[in-house]
Amino acid sequence: MENQLCFQCFKMKGSYGVCPHCGYEENTGAAQAYQLAPGTVLRGRYIIGVSIGFGGFGITYKAFDTVLSIVVAIKEFYPAGLVNRGEGEVKVGIFSGEKEEEFKRQLNRFLEEARNMAIFSKEKNIINVFDYFEENQTAYIIMEYVDAPVLKECLKEKGRFPAEEAEGYILAILDALSKVHSHGIIHKDVSPDNIFILGENSIKLFDFGAAKFQGTETERTEDVVVKAGYTPPEQYRSKNQQGAFMDIYAAGAVLYEMVTGEKPMEAPDRSVEDALKRPSEFGIEIEEQLERVILKALALKPELRFQTAEQMKEAIVSRKKVELPEEELKKYQKKKKMLAAGMAAAFAVAGGIFLFSQTYFSGRGKIDVAKLPEQDLEIWISSEDASAGEGLSEVLLESVEKECPQLNVTVQVVDGREYEEKIQQAAKEGELPDVFCTEGIPAKDYCADLSKLLNTMELADYLHLDGLGKKGVYELPTAMQVAVAYINEEKETELPESLDKDSLTEEEGLLGYAEDVESFAAFQDMDLSLSRIAGDLSDMDLVKEVTVDVIPPTDFAVVPILQDGKLIGTMERPYGVSKEGDSARQEAGMFLLSLLLSDGAQSAAYMGNEEGIPLNRKVLGNYQETKMTTYLDFLKGFDLENAELYEGGSICRILQEEAGEPKKK
Secondary structure, rough: OOEOOOOOOOOOOOOOOOOOOOOOOOOOOOOOOOOOOOEEEEEEEEEEEEEEEEEEEEEEEEEEOOOOOEEEEEEEEEOOEEEEEEOOOOOOOEEHHHHHHHHHHHHHHHHHHHHHHHHHOOOEEEEOOOOEEOOOOEEEEEEEOOOOOOOHHHHHOOOOHHHHHHHHHHHHHHHHHHHHHHOOOOOOOHHHHHHHEOOOOEEEEEEOOEEEEOOOEEEEEEEHHOOOOOOHHHHHOOOOOOOOOHHHHHHHOOOHHHHHHOOOOOOOOOOHHHOOHHHHHHHHOHHHHHHHHHHHHHOOOOOHOOOOOHHHHHHHHHOOOOOOOOHHHHHHOOOHHHHHHHHHHHHHOOOOOOOHHOOHHHHOOOOHHOOOOOOEEEEEEEOOHHHHHHHHHHHHHHHHHHHHHEEEEEEEEEEEEHHHHHHHHHHOOOOOOEEOOOOOOOHHHHHHOOOOHHHOOOHHEEEEOOOOOOOOOOEEEEEEEEEEEEOOOOOOOOOOEEEEHHHHOHHHHHHHEOOOOHHHHHHOOOOOOOOOOEEEEEHHHHHHOOOOOOOOOEEEEEEEEEEEOOEEEEOOOOOOEEOOOOOOHHHHHHHHHHHHOOHHHHHHHHOOOOOOEEOOOOHOOOHHOOOOOHHHHHHHHOHHOOOOEEEOOOOOHHHHHHHHOOOOO
16 A cells, blocks of 8 residues: 555555655655655554654654554654664664663653653643554654644744734643643643644644653753743753743743744843833733733743643633732732731631630630730740741731730841840840740740740640640740751752761861851852852741842752751740749730740741741641742651751751861850
8 A cells, every 4th residue: 555655645646656636756755864764664554754843852754554544643753963874774773872871761751751642642732642662773652643834833924813813722722731730741842833723723732742740850951941932931940840830931922922923032031131021012902911911921930920721711711900920029028928917817717726715725724814914015026037027926916916905015026137136135134025036045044934834735736845844944946947958059960869967077168057158159159169058948048149039040959967867957936935024924925925836926937938947737737738849848758756956056056066167156
C-alpha cells in the first residue's frame, strides 16, 4: 500500500509519480538528511510521511496508521548535539561519554512527556496521544494529527483578534489548562506556538515537553524552557516554586498578544522597569474588566495573579471587577494586618477563638477574668515587622474588648532590633510595662511567677510547652526558631540538602553569620566568595532584601542546620508579667499573656511573616499547610517535636560560639 499512498496527504495516488490530490512528488526525500525518509515504517504499522516540524529536541512527522487507517502525527526524539543519523538510515547514532548519559536522561524526559499527554487522550481541547514506544535507539510519540493552523500563524496573518473573539479562544485555553492542572501537571510552555486554532472558539493545546508534575523536584537549569514574552519571571530559574500560576501568566500573555497584536515585554525586563503597556494604550476597543483580567494574569509576583485557570475563567465570564496587581499590592502592604484578622475570623467560624475564659480560665483555674477590676495596663510587643506588629496589636485589643472590657490596654509595638536596649533601660528606671518580651533581661528578677496561669492551661496544646512544669516559671515563649543556612544559588550550583552543625567550622570563606551586616553584602556581591549565611528563619526577610528584592533578582535556597540528623533551634519571643503591682494586676497581666498564645494572636504574629514558628498547635497546623512551601519546604521532612532546643541567646550567637567564632556583644 505504501507505493500507492502519497506521503504528504496520505490519499491513494495510484501509479502517478505526482500526487493528483496535493502535488507531492513520489521520490521526494526527507527535508533534512538526518530525518527519516518518507515511507519508513515504524513498528510495522506507522508509515512516515513528510516532516511537519523540528526543533532542538525532536522531529515531528505526518504519518499514517495502517491499523486504524487514519493520519497521525509522530514525534521522534532527536536531541541535536547528542545523536546523528546519516541520510537514508533509520537508527540514530548516540554520541559516547557524557553525551550518552545526557541522551539517556533526556530520553526519560521525552517519555515522561508522552505519559503526561496520554492522561488527556480523550479531552476535547488537548491533543490526544494514542501510543508511545522506543525503537531505532530512540523513542516516538504517536499523536492525533490536527489539520489546522497554530495561533502563531493566525497572529502573523491577522495581526490581532477582536477582543470578543480572543475572549472565546482564551476560555477554551483555560478549560484545557484546568484539566491539565486537575491532574497536578503544569504545562510550562503555553504560547501561540503550541495552540492549534480550530475555529468557533475551539483549540487544541499541545507540546507537553516542558510539563512538570507539581510537587516533584525542580528541574535542572538546562531543562528550563523559556519563551520571551510568555514565560513568567519565576520560570527563568530552575529552583523557584512551581505552580499553576506559571501557566496563568502564559495564558495572560497569549491573550495580551491576541488583543493587541504585540507580545508582552519579557519578564526580566519588566523586573528592571515594568513598562508594560495596557492593552487600551494600543488604541483598541476593550472592556476595562477584560483589560484588568489580562494585567492581573500578567502580575510579576505569582501571589498577585489568578491562582487557577478556573479563577481566571470566572473573572472573564462573570464580568466582575478584579483588582489590578498594583492595587492589590498597595492594599496588601498597607493592610498586611488584615491577614491576621481574616485568619482570626476563620478560626472563629470553627469555634476556636475568643473563648479565652473557657480555654485558659476554666473552672479548674484560679483566675476569674470576669471579676478582674477595671484598670489600665500596658504591653510591649517586640516585632521586626511593623505590619505584623500592628496586626497583632489589633487582635489583642479586640480580644480584650470582647472578653475583659473592664481592662484599658495600651499596646506599644517596638522594633525587635531596638527592643533589648529599650527594655533594659525601662528595667533600670523601674518603668517596665505590665507585660513585655523578656529578651535582654533576666525574667526571674523582674517577672511574676506564672503558676496561676499555667494551672489553667493545657500545655500539651502548644509545641514544646508540655515540659515546663507549673511552678517557678517566669516567662512563656510564644514562638520557635530553627537553625538554617541561606545559600546564594548563583554562587553555588550544587546545593546540599542540609548542613551539619559541626561542619560550620569547615566552611571558612563560604560562610557568614546573619548578625554580621557585612555578610549580607558579601552574600549579594558576585565578586566575593561568601555564598552561605547561617542564622534562623527570622533572617529570611533580611536575605530577601539582598536577593529577590534587588534588581536584578538573585535566587537563594534555604537548608536546615542539623545535629545528629535533627533540627536544632530555640524557643523565642518569651513574655512575662511584671511582678510589680498587686495580685489583681498580675492576674490581668497573665490574661494578656495568655492572649499571645491564642489562635488569633499567633496567626497575626507568625502566619504573615517569617519571625518564627507558632507554638499554638491549631495555628501550627495551618502554618504547615500554607507556609511550608518554597523557602520553608524543607520543614516538611523534619519533626518539629523532636528538635534539639538550645537555651539562651539567638540561634546565630549559639552557632557562632559553637563554631569557634567570637560571640557578638
